[in-house]
Amino acid sequence: MDEKYIIHEHDVVIIGAGGAGLRAAIEASKSGVSVAMICKSMLGKAHTVMAEGGAAAALGNKDPRDNWKIHFRDTMKGGKYLNDWRMAKIHAQQAPDRIRELETWGAVFDRTEKGLTNQRNFGGHTYPRLAHIGDATGLELIRTLQEKGVHMGMDIFMEFTVRKIFKTDGKVSGCFAYNRNDGTLHVFKAKTIVMATGGATRCWEVCSGSWEYTGEGYALAYWAGAEMGDMEFIQFHPTGMIWPPSVKGILVTEGVRGEGGMLTNSEGNRFMFEYVPEMYKDEFAETEEEALEWVSEIVSGKLATVRRPPELLTRDVVAKAINAERDAGRSSEHGGAYLDISWRNPEEVKKKLPGMYHQFKELAAVDITTEKMEVGPTAHYVMGGIRVDPETQETTVPRMYAAGEAATGLHGANRLGGNSLSDLIVFGKIAGDYAAKRAKEIEYFSIIEESEIDKAIEDTLAPLNRESGENPAKVVEDLREMMQNKVRIIRTESLLKEALLDLNELEIRGKNTSSGSSRIYNPGWHQSLEIDAMIDVSRMCTLAALHREESRGGHTREDFPVPDYKYWGKINSVITQKDVMAIEHRMYPPMDEDLKKLLDADDFHEEE
Amino acid sequence: MAEDITFKIFRGEPDNDGNIIGEMVDYTVPMDDGMVVLDVIHRIQAEHAPDLACRWNCKAGKCGSCSAEVNGKPRLMCMTRMEDILEETEEGEPVLVKPMQAFPLTRDLVTDTSWAYEMNKKMVPINGPEELDWNFNQREANRIQEFRSCIECMLCVNTCHVLREHEKFDEFAGPRFFVRLAGLEMHPLDTENRIPEIKEDFGIGYCNITRCCTDVCPAGINITDNAIIPLKERVVTEYYDPLAILAKKLGIRK
Numbered sequence: 001m002d003e004k005y006i007i008h009e010h011d012v013v014i015i016g017a018g019g020a021g022l023r024a025a026i027e028a029s030k031s032g033v034s035v036a037m038i039c040k041s042m043l044g045k046a047h048t049v050m051a052e053g054g055a056a057a058a059l060g061n062k063d064p065r066d067n068w069k070i071h072f073r074d075t076m077k078g079g080k081y082l083n084d085w086r087m088a089k090i091h092a093q094q095a096p097d098r099i100r101e102l103e104t105w106g107a108v109f110d111r112t113e114k115g116l117t118n119q120r121n122f123g124g125h126t127y128p129r130l131a132h133i134g135d136a137t138g139l140e141l142i143r144t145l146q147e148k149g150v151h152m153g154m155d156i157f158m159e160f161t162v163r164k165i166f167k168t169d170g171k172v173s174g175c176f177a178y179n180r181n182d183g184t185l186h187v188f189k190a191k192t193i194v195m196a197t198g199g200a201t202r203c204w205e206v207c208s209g210s211w212e213y214t215g216e217g218y219a220l221a222y223w224a225g226a227e228m229g230d231m232e233f234i235q236f237h238p239t240g241m242i243w244p245p246s247v248k249g250i251l252v253t254e255g256v257r258g259e260g261g262m263l264t265n266s267e268g269n270r271f272m273f274e275y276v277p278e279m280y281k282d283e284f285a286e287t288e289e290e291a292l293e294w295v296s297e298i299v300s301g302k303l304a305t306v307r308r309p310p311e312l313l314t315r316d317v318v319a320k321a322i323n324a325e326r327d328a329g330r331s332s333e334h335g336g337a338y339l340d341i342s343w344r345n346p347e348e349v350k351k352k353l354p355g356m357y358h359q360f361k362e363l364a365a366v367d368i369t370t371e372k373m374e375v376g377p378t379a380h381y382v383m384g385g386i387r388v389d390p391e392t393q394e395t396t397v398p399r400m401y402a403a404g405e406a407a408t409g410l411h412g413a414n415r416l417g418g419n420s421l422s423d424l425i426v427f428g429k430i431a432g433d434y435a436a437k438r439a440k441e442i443e444y445f446s447i448i449e450e451s452e453i454d455k456a457i458e459d460t461l462a463p464l465n466r467e468s469g470e471n472p473a474k475v476v477e478d479l480r481e482m483m484q485n486k487v488r489i490i491r492t493e494s495l496l497k498e499a500l501l502d503l504n505e506l507e508i509r510g511k512n513t514s515s516g517s518s519r520i521y522n523p524g525w526h527q528s529l530e531i532d533a534m535i536d537v538s539r540m541c542t543l544a545a546l547h548r549e550e551s552r553g554g555h556t557r558e559d560f561p562v563p564d565y566k567y568w569g570k571i572n573s574v575i576t577q578k579d580v581m582a583i584e585h586r587m588y589p590p591m592d593e594d595l596k597k598l599l600d601a602d603d604f605h606e607e608e
Numbered sequence: 609m610a611e612d613i614t615f616k617i618f619r620g621e622p623d624n625d626g627n628i629i630g631e632m633v634d635y636t637v638p639m640d641d642g643m644v645v646l647d648v649i650h651r652i653q654a655e656h657a658p659d660l661a662c663r664w665n666c667k668a669g670k671c672g673s674c675s676a677e678v679n680g681k682p683r684l685m686c687m688t689r690m691e692d693i694l695e696e697t698e699e700g701e702p703v704l705v706k707p708m709q710a711f712p713l714t715r716d717l718v719t720d721t722s723w724a725y726e727m728n729k730k731m732v733p734i735n736g737p738e739e740l741d742w743n744f745n746q747r748e749a750n751r752i753q754e755f756r757s758c759i760e761c762m763l764c765v766n767t768c769h770v771l772r773e774h775e776k777f778d779e780f781a782g783p784r785f786f787v788r789l790a791g792l793e794m795h796p797l798d799t800e801n802r803i804p805e806i807k808e809d810f811g812i813g814y815c816n817i818t819r820c821c822t823d824v825c826p827a828g829i830n831i832t833d834n835a836i837i838p839l840k841e842r843v844v845t846e847y848y849d850p851l852a853i854l855a856k857k858l859g860i861r862k
Contacts, residue, residue, distance in 0.1 A: 041673065043725065044671075045665045045666075045671040045673050049665075049666065050666045050670050050671065103736075103742075104734075104737065104738070105733070105734060105736070106733065106792075106795060108756055109749075110746065110749065110753075111744065111745055111746040115744050116743050118746075133753060133756070134757075139670065147728070147733050147734075148733060150725075150728060151729070151733055158725075181718075181720075210664075210667065210671070211664065212665065243642070244640075244643075245640055245641060246640065246643045246647045247642065247644075354757075355670070358828075359668060362669070362687055362689070363644070363687070363689070364642070471654060471655075472658060473650075473653060473654035474654065477654070515658045516658060516659035520621055520661070520714070521716070521718050523659065523660065523661060523662065524653070524658025524659045
């Protein structure tokens, strides 16, 4: 092949520059190895920037009754016990220090009256736990890490897309990427690689994700032979915007409910009282009076003495409740539910939720300080991902690490709000640390087979050389619509099977798209190249969903509507690339006895 | 209601010598309720021009990627409603969309903003205490939280005449980075003396407070009054206030 490419050598290559990638890059750089960070967007624009509500850490600033053990318990319970308990423990223990560390690096979270980091209530968290800055916590997190990171000597490759992970003798040895700006081709030799590539919610039509969320990280790891876990568990966030159509899916922070926002249906009823699951019965208010009492205690800065409103149930529960209200003919005007914060003082709303105030004012012409919002479920997060060792974040492919949404384990069947930002900084740090340590033990860069590089180049340039073919935007649009209709919040066997067949057809169409021949910032070309990953990630989700014959967290089957504690409640799905996509089911090792004591025996169902 | 809308969009790129080769091209697509400018661009890509270059990410006003000049005004395409655009566009006229003019062109609506990343690297980060237990109150936080709400869309830089017309990119940090510097200078944990470099290296004296930057800021930061003027005052106090200079000599003030 006579195409020229540029060769780079770095001890550690980090793919992705959101919270996890940046935190990993900082940690790796600190230890003195050479670091490259490769990102699809410009630095500081990654998906983390969109995170709103906060980062969960049991600092105990707002309520001294909080500690890591309760955070661990809440995370496991919210994940319906399919979490890797070892990761849930590490996360709960280390999150407070990661938050404090951000502050020494210049982050300015909202303050308590005593001048400490303030914490807000969120679904599934027993106490106010989320460090936040208004409703723009992700911006604060990414900017702080970015400003710290650029002074640490790492090389940053912005607007580069990685197309292939190379292996030599079964171990990771580098990756191939192209520059989206000028179309140049690049080979990165690496001793270790960290996948910090985020999620894949762009596979659904209504989603809160940016264009970057096409799942290439999952697909790259899978194609390189990594084990993928828990891919059936997709979080549909209960509150996305639904009107006007062009804003459908844009996130409305859970912070609205944390600040006292109420969900009502077309009849004006606070329907969430009807949807409290058995496992949460003791922890949530039974009457509107009790819920109002809780809010008034919180707003006035007191410690809560009564139980919280059911709007603060976990996301899986609230999303399904909104869905059920719609099916029962009690939806809001445009097919969702009403969310109301207008009863609170307008100045407080603007201070605590400035982004929501502007978002509704500018995009929907709704003033949330006086009017109700309309909201509905939006694909928001992939609980599943690349399986990792809980201590080191190494994947099942030697020398490949993963952290953040790219990895699985921490969140089980359902993620608690706020546990994602803390996930990024806790496990980003660990992944960066171990990737650097491992790289230091490796003396030479491995040789990458020239034929593999040629193949990667050929695949990458293929869409440019097709003179006719479908517009890639059309294929992607059809894929997203199909997933929305067939691999949705409530799933059934027949539709999942149809989805697998549809994916085969879409795959063929995806291989025959045409986008113009320019290599200079050509979005059509970029989109053509994303389709393969979207197809395989959609397939992983569909296949895992088809096999799990029960309902749990972010996976609900109409034909198997209740949780099965005996079998499915104890095993996780594992997907690997064999001749075809293969699925099996496995258990995590048994939990330590002292941790087991922290859980609610009633809903853990150990003995069944 | 599918009404048609025509956009006149800049298409082109620099040749090997850096001369811009391009033209304004008309595209007509149907429009739906509640659309923003970026929706129309996406529809044009899907129906007519898959290779139309345009940057975007969050489509919710949080990342600052889709900056462009729409009908001559610098704005975020994702937060500009077509309803408002139609109101300002003359009946039967197309909507004009051009890339930011102060930055070098990459292609179509995409520009090269690497200057901003280089400038950011010149700013010494916070040098806070090592120990993790410290506190400050919300009033102190409020002042810098305003600066920290910047989404780095670079619309302020694009509109600043010191940069746009006079091209002082080597001597002048521009509004975005005065916001950044103000956030550092006023940070309760910061121990650096940043005033000399704000005067000498970052050239704050060039700004003659025309407030164009504040006008275009989609995050609503009061760049001129809250960031630039206080920094100018600190420079004046440091360098030109005889009382302050005397106090410093006597050791009353740092």
